[in-house]
Amino acid sequence: MIGDIQVDAQGRRRHFLSTEGMSADTILGILDTAESFISVGEREIKKVPLLRGKTIVNLFFEASTRTRTTFEIAGKRLSADIININTSVSATQKGESLLDTVRNLEAMHTDLFVVRHPLSGAADLIARSVPDHVHVVNAGDGRHAHPTQGLLDMFTIRRYKNDFARLKVAIVGDILHSRVARSQIHALTALGTQEVRVIGPRSLLPAAIERLGVRAFTDLDEGLHGADVIIMLRLQTERMNSALIPGAREYFDLYGLTPRRLRQARPDAIVMHPGPMNRGIEIDSSVADGPQSVILPQVTNGIAVRMAILARLAGATASEPKTP
Amino acid sequence: MTVDIEEALARMTDGLRALAARRPLLIGVLTGGAWVAERLHSRLALSEPLGNLDISFYRDDFSRVGMNPQVKPSHLPIGIDGRHVVLIDDVLHTGRTVRAALNELFDYGRPASIALAVLIERDGRELPIQPDIVGVRMRLAAHEHVKLTGPDPLGIKIMEKTD
Numbered sequence: 001m002i003g004d005i006q007v008d009a010q011g012r013r014r015h016f017l018s019t020e021g022m023s024a025d026t027i028l029g030i031l032d033t034a035e036s037f038i039s040v041g042e043r044e045i046k047k048v049p050l051l052r053g054k055t056i057v058n059l060f061f062e063a064s065t066r067t068r069t070t071f072e073i074a075g076k077r078l079s080a081d082i083i084n085i086n087t088s089v090s091a092t093q094k095g096e097s098l099l100d101t102v103r104n105l106e107a108m109h110t111d112l113f114v115v116r117h118p119l120s121g122a123a124d125l126i127a128r129s130v131p132d133h134v135h136v137v138n139a140g141d142g143r144h145a146h147p148t149q150g151l152l153d154m155f156t157i158r159r160y161k162n163d164f165a166r167l168k169v170a171i172v173g174d175i176l177h178s179r180v181a182r183s184q185i186h187a188l189t190a191l192g193t194q195e196v197r198v199i200g201p202r203s204l205l206p207a208a209i210e211r212l213g214v215r216a217f218t219d220l221d222e223g224l225h226g227a228d229v230i231i232m233l234r235l236q237t238e239r240m241n242s243a244l245i246p247g248a249r250e251y252f253d254l255y256g257l258t259p260r261r262l263r264q265a266r267p268d269a270i271v272m273h274p275g276p277m278n279r280g281i282e283i284d285s286s287v288a289d290g291p292q293s294v295i296l297p298q299v300t301n302g303i304a305v306r307m308a309i310l311a312r313l314a315g316a317t318a319s320e321p322k323t324p
Numbered sequence: 325m326t327v328d329i330e331e332a333l334a335r336m337t338d339g340l341r342a343l344a345a346r347r348p349l350l351i352g353v354l355t356g357g358a359w360v361a362e363r364l365h366s367r368l369a370l371s372e373p374l375g376n377l378d379i380s381f382y383r384d385d386f387s388r389v390g391m392n393p394q395v396k397p398s399h400l401p402i403g404i405d406g407r408h409v410v411l412i413d414d415v416l417h418t419g420r421t422v423r424a425a426l427n428e429l430f431d432y433g434r435p436a437s438i439a440l441a442v443l444i445e446r447d448g449r450e451l452p453i454q455p456d457i458v459g460v461r462m463r464l465a466a467h468e469h470v471k472l473t474g475p476d477p478l479g480i481k482i483m484e485k486t487d
Contacts, residue, residue: 012390029393032393032395033391033393033395035397036378036380036381036395036396036397036398038397039397039398039399040381043431043432044431044432044433045431045432047431048381048382048428048431049381049382049427050381050386050391311381311391312390312391315386315387315389315390315391
């Protein structure tokens with residue numbers, strides 16, 4: 001890919017910004033490494049010395065609990081030093097530009113930035129501005145991408161279902177606002193998934209979504225029929241400027257995953273949700289807590305997958321220039 | 325030089341028999357060391373399960389060469405606290421792999437003792453690490469590199485170092 005800033009001239013991965021254009025080999029390589037980190041998480045001492053002496057800054061311009069915490073745990077289990085910066089306490093509130101904030105943190109010898117920002121392209125902008133020895137991981141930018149969530153979902157699917165070429169995966173809900181859905185679709189397609197479906201009201205499906213290689217459904221029962229994997233998305237009420245749906249009650253009636261709806265899918269189908277869940281809006285509690293739910297394993301897997309991504313980036317980097 | 329692997333394994337088996345009363349846990353370093361450990365485990369007909377370690381997360385050249393993409397999960401089937409451990413590798417050269425393996429083992433617990441058993445002991449140590457049980461000793465030039473091939477059959481390959 002021309003101009004792919006995620007990979008350096010030697011073919012080493014510098015940044016992790018999007019799953020778009022990522023090869024199956026790259027994705028599977030990261031998932032394999034994550035398997036080894038799962039076994040580290042099951043030990044008495046859940047820490048390895050790989051990133052000792054490295055500094056990671058979690059730069060979050062948008063609220064997050066799960067993603068920020070699992071990145072923090074991932075970094076700590078790799079022995080890195082992690083600093084959390086949230087918008088509410090940051091200099092941008094005082095009018096400092098995004099890149100000035102980053103430059104200041106760089107001057108403190110930060111090795112890796114984990115960035116979440118409400119604007120699409122923010123992580124990409126930072127990646128283009130940092131020197132060669134600094135790495136950037138996109139932890140969610142606007143509606144664009146959330147690639148580490150996409151990969152941890154692939155990891156979870158592979159752990160339960162194995163062969164992507166035989167799977168029907170249904171992504172349900174607010175596809176329009178979902179960076180998670182976009183990252184999942186690119187990864188699922190790269191891995192050769194038999195069929196990727198998106199299900200939602202017409203107003204929450206992007207126009208021409210079929211161009212990403214998915215089948216679109218507006219009827220939940222029809223879309224769930226025979227599915228092996230169901231991914232429920234959060235109804236992103238905070239991203240909706242206008243009323244795109246009549247109301248939460250109607251939404252649940254039409255698109256909420258209930259035990260009855262779930263029976264349309266294969267009996268061994270797994271149910272996933274990237275969190276945070278709106279119980280009673282997109283998913284019924286009895287499904288969220290039921291035997292087919294793998295929502296909590298997704299969180300545990302997120303630590304191992306993020307460890308694999310951080311380790312992949314932070315090793316064997318161009319050396320930091322010495323201060324004259 | 326030619327190496328008789330069966331003879332080397334027999335020598336190691338004899339060495340390990342002396343430790344049998346301590347009910348040692350055999351732990352092989354992936355991948356070559358795990359092949360050797362498996363052979364020794366069946367020769368000794370041990371009832372204790374076999375473990376293996378992938379030391380990729382403990383290597384001291386991580387910041388130079390990066391993450392080993394072929395890393396495998398380590399697997400220690402039972403706790404090592406208070407147990408006598410025999411760490412098994414295919415080749416002892418610089419000693420850096422053994423250093424990494426010792427660090428990893430201590431993240432699993434506190435063994436009563438650790439002995440080191442290697443199929444091939446060669447020259448070129450860079451750390452104060454010596455084996456307790458040796459299959460065969462080899463003297464090689466600094467630019468030569470010895471590698472165990474396997475798993476079935478096991479073979480020994482001597483190559484010119486590339487880096």
